[in-house]
Amino acid sequence: xxxxxxxxxxxxxxxxxxxxxxxxxxxxxxxxxxxxxxxxxxxxxxxxxxxxxxxxxxxxxxxxxxxxxxxxxxxxxxxxxxxxxxxxxxxxxxxxxxxxxxxxxxxxxxxxxxxxxxxxxxxxxxxxxxxxxxxxx
Amino acid sequence: xxxxxxxxxxxxxxxxxxxxxxxxxxxxxxxxxxxxxxxxxxxxxxxxxxxxxxxxxxxxxxxxxxxxxxxxxxxxxxxxxxxxxxxxxxxxxxxxxxxxxxxxxxxxx
Numbered sequence: 001x002x003x004x005x006x007x008x009x010x011x012x013x014x015x016x017x018x019x020x021x022x023x024x025x026x027x028x029x030x031x032x033x034x035x036x037x038x039x040x041x042x043x044x045x046x047x048x049x050x051x052x053x054x055x056x057x058x059x060x061x062x063x064x065x066x067x068x069x070x071x072x073x074x075x076x077x078x079x080x081x082x083x084x085x086x087x088x089x090x091x092x093x094x095x096x097x098x099x100x101x102x103x104x105x106x107x108x109x110x111x112x113x114x115x116x117x118x119x120x121x122x123x124x125x126x127x128x129x130x131x132x133x134x135x136x137x
Numbered sequence: 138x139x140x141x142x143x144x145x146x147x148x149x150x151x152x153x154x155x156x157x158x159x160x161x162x163x164x165x166x167x168x169x170x171x172x173x174x175x176x177x178x179x180x181x182x183x184x185x186x187x188x189x190x191x192x193x194x195x196x197x198x199x200x201x202x203x204x205x206x207x208x209x210x211x212x213x214x215x216x217x218x219x220x221x222x223x224x225x226x227x228x229x230x231x232x233x234x235x236x237x238x239x240x241x242x243x244x245x246x
Contacts, residue, residue, distance in 0.1 A: 059208065068181070076184055079200070082210030083165035083180055111181020118185045 060088040060104040068108050070135055071115040080111075142193065142224045149228045150176060151186050152195065155217050156225070163201075163212040187215060195221035 068084060069077040084107060091100035144152065154170040155162040168183055190196045201212040 071181060072184065073188070076188075076213065078210040079164060079213035080180055080184055082204070082207035082212065083163070083168070085208040085210065086165045086204075086206060087169070107179050107181070110179030111184075114179070114182040114185040118188070 058089040058092050060084055061101060064104045064108050068111060071108075071112055073115075073119075141227050142195070142220065143231070144190075144193075144195070144224045144228055147176075147178075148186060148190055149225065150174070151183070151190065152217060152221055152225050155196065155215050156222075159217060160214070162215045165212075167215070190221070191215075193220075194218065195224055 065081050065084065069081050072080045084104065088100060088104060091103050094100075095103065150171060151167060154167045154174075158166050158170055164180055164183060164187075167187075168178060168180055171178055171183075187196065187198075191198060195218055197216050197218055199214050199216075201214055203209045203211050
């Protein structure tokens with residue numbers, strides 16, 4: 001008898017599908033619960049629910065934030081980036097997303113020279129070298 | 138020559154903005170106030186001016202608690218000191234002197 005055509009399907013049959021489903025449930029739900037983890041399936045559904053209920057926050061480009069924080073003095077990094085994050089949604093509302101993004105990058109570009117100049121004048125050549133090293137790393 | 142402290146034009150505008158916004162004067166609010174008044178400035182340039190004024194002793198700063206709307210980042214709040222107010226008065230006095238002098242000269246003429 002040909003196994004693939006006759007014996008195996010008849011042995012597996014409906015019970016086989018049932019066992020397969022039970023196996024999947026055990027693997028993705030029951031075992032993780034026994035092991036004290038949140039099942040991946042639950043995590044996925046929860047994240048989907050959260051994604052549907054919370055609209056994506058309007059935030060400026062991460063690269064712009066990063067560049068601005070690299071340019072800023074250490075004690076001011078958080079405050080400057082926070083200011084940018086705070087003003088961005090208002091700019092999006094008033095100008096639209098594309099022009100708001102342009103505004104963000106204009107802020108970064110126009111901030112670069114004053115911040116760099118301050119680093120040189122207040123800390124000397126060593127500070128400027130450290131500053132450039134931080135910028136390039 | 139007197140040892141009175143004089144400030145630049147942009148520094149004066151920043152001090153005035155802080156005076157009006159007090160006690161909620163921080164980077165974004167100062168930048169917005171200046172923009173509303175018709176003076177655009179990049180946030181980095183504003184912070185360099187603020188730190189210069191702080192070094193001169195005209196301002197003091199403190200950090201707020203982290204704020205959710207700012208991505209969990211704090212505000213750097215600025216407060217005008219007595220010397221800052223004095224510097225504003227000096228700047229105003231000089232301006233008034235300069236703007237009224239030609240007229241006086243003409244009137245006395």
